Amino acid sequence: MFKKIKDSQITISELMLPSHSNFSGKIHGGHILNLMDQIAFACASKHSNNYCVTASVNRVDFLNSIDVGELVTLKASVNYTGKTSMVIGLRVESENIQTGEIKHCNSSYFTMVAKDNNGKNVKVPGLILDSEQSVRRFARSIARQQQAKKRSNKFKSSEFIIDEHLEIIKTQNAKIEL
Template identity: 45%
Template sequence: MPGKTVRESRISMSQLMLPQDANPAGNVHGGVVMKLIDTTGGVVAMRHVRGNVVTASIDRLDFLTPVFVGDLVHVRASLNLVGSSSMEVGVRVETENIHTGELRHAVSAYLTYVALDENGKPMTAPALISETAEDLRRRDEAEQRRKVRLGERKKHRG
């Protein structure tokens, strides 16, 4: 199976935040933002394997700034690392005030997806080809996060 480059599956999605996305104070629910993160990350993983994936984990989420009704939310995601069947996708969320053009970094997250075959069983994912210095940096950082995740999993199962 031939490898694929980071740019082949990279994606950017945007969505306007509406009143149904928010609490009475006008702040968008964290769960709405989390769903956008998982959807965008999942699309990246699906584009890479050209098949189904399942979310295996989401690393820590820190909301750096609130997201408000009326903000245009931009979600950018790309692959950082591919194992045998698992893939780490990095996701960055920015909000844009449509009236002023101000952009704010709202959230970043790393998600792990597992590629699934037609029977819903893990399958081999294509290798990831890192083309740029940025791709390589992100891959190296992802390898360190993977080691931490595997160590945590061992501790929880122990």
Template identity: 45%
Template sequence: MEPRSVQFSRTKLTELMIPSFANFGGKVHGGLILSLMDKVAYAVGSKHAGTYCVTVTVDGVEFLQPVEVGELLTLDAAVHYVGNSSLVVGIKVTSENIKTNEVKHTNNSYFTMVAKGEDGKPTKVPELILEDMTEMRRFVDAIKRIKVKKEANAKMQKEQDEFIMVDDMELLNNQRCKVEFKVDDDFNDLFSDT
């Protein structure tokens, strides 16, 4: 399996935002943009892998600016990282006002894809050739994001496993919630002043 460059599978998708794409606020619906991002991630991942890819996780979706009806939306996507059967596709989304030619950066995201073989099981992907400092930085950034995410998931799992009703109830103080369910007598005894 020959290694492939970032440019080999880099893909740009551009689409005109039409009125039927608008949400109730008159802006382009975020779900539509996510769908387009998933499409371009699939195209990039499958082209690099040379086989069918599926989306496993989506990280870092933050809508920085609204997209207006009538603008051209461009999704620029490239492989940032490869593992054994997984790869991370970075996507930068911009929109352009076709009357004024003003371009605005609307969001970034990272889609983790897994390559599937004919048997439907994960299959190995080609190595990634890094041809400049930007590509190397993106590869390293992806490694760091994966590490931080694993650590955060492990920490959150530990917190969930160690849930202590009395201690964790304090987290609800000054929050916008109201507990309205019946708790057992043992729990009430913990909070009584007797």
């Protein structure tokens, strides 16, 4: 079974309240991460027709701060489907409701796994890639997975070669005392 990407896309908007902020009036990153996890869950569950859990989050860079009183919009879309997992692409924007200025606050990729009623992984529908952008996003997800495997293998304690890293570490804010 295959599904179109647009059939499981989700968009939510929420007004940022003082209760979401830190002492300087900026919205806590943790609050935004919570919203991101919720929309990733909704998108993945809609695509798979099953309960989903977050397996991993690939890099969240906070590009612009969000102020109290701004309207935050989160957009989620399935970028990749494996056997039981999906990569959900997320985009977060904030809008100053007085000026209409929109800021891109962050983008991220959540890997979600579909579960049956007994908590076992369950097969997910594949994606129908119907645009160049959807093919690019799917291919980028494959490349990101391959890079992550290569990275984690290189730094496994059984594979790690310390001499390959000492020179670069010496140029950083660290002192080596071996």
